[in-house]
Amino acid sequence: MRLYDGGRSPNPRRVRIFFAEKGIALPELIPVDIAKKEHLTPEFTRINPMRRLPVLELDDGTALAETIAICRYLESLHPEPALFGRDAKEQGQIEMWNRRVELGLFSSVMAVFRHSHPSMVELEHQVPEWADANRELIDDHLLLLDLQLAANPFLCGELMTVADITAGIAVDFMRPSRIPLPEDFANIRRWHGELAARPSWAA
């Protein structure tokens, strides 16, 4: 296996943290420099026509793109610890929370970054109105998380899951997106501090 990696970008980080939480050694990393537009070359477009990172190349040459697809592949090969749930109900609830976060906070933070950050001018057809509309939604997304974390150590209960990785990376990425985390979300602050202290978070 080889992992086409994108450094500090959110999705490459999600996959590397997933490897670490599973206790699986990272495969050979092939760095792709997004700032240098290396993901837009014809060579990389043949590997992933969506021109996104990361991509896991399997030993038979199959290119597996999309963060959660890579994580699911790893979960299937290495079921323990289960980060997508152990039974039907857990699997449904973890998928629900991962998607609520992806379609909510994660998506809005990314939209703010892509459509308003100066570093993205050359990489994205920026729609400033879309950045503004998403910035207005952030507090609602955070409130949903905070309420869930008031009643649970992690988003889906006692155990860390893939939904926490998605949500934690979204909170991390608020800083480069220039979105402050309001002081009053105490449950998010508690939970995010615990995530950031895990060895996996440095991956």
Add this chain to the structure above:
Amino acid sequence: MRLYDGGRSPNPRRVRIFFAEKGIALPELIPVDIAKKEHLTPEFTRINPMRRLPVLELDDGTALAETIAICRYLESLHPEPALFGRDAKEQGQIEMWNRRVELGLFSSVMAVFRHSHPSMVELEHQVPEWADANRELIDDHLLLLDLQLAANPFLCGELMTVADITAGIAVDFMRPSRIPLPEDFANIRRWHGELAARPSWAA
């Protein structure tokens, strides 16, 4: 089980088609009328704070929201026929294609509808610039599908999967979104005609 249903909307259709492809009888349906804003009531917000449909209520009262979370729950209880893949590699590839379609065509068609259709004025804070930006992406999304379907009967090979349901519903929803399907995407037309002829598609 009970299914809070949203009629002809895309996500409720995806779940009902999934039930039909699995050969599972639909549970009791509780219709929620989006046009009448019944999904915005305090009662429904308690069931799903995201105020989206459908929601599967389990016998223990657990409310499972998000289309793919409901489908995964059903897949776990009823593994055959496998609509999310039979082994690690298939599971990864189906997740990849389902996400490529969701983040690509499905998301852009929904954005055009939500942000430009007159019927959505009262339900959505419309950003017309976002509808325009997404309309410009549709042909690229369709080209990706068409190329994949040139080489495969279904998106992930010989068997229909959840990725075909997502993609087929996205193509269906182009019509109410007033997006024409160009004549030259012959592979999409062949595949979509076959999907629409399946008994499940009327679900």
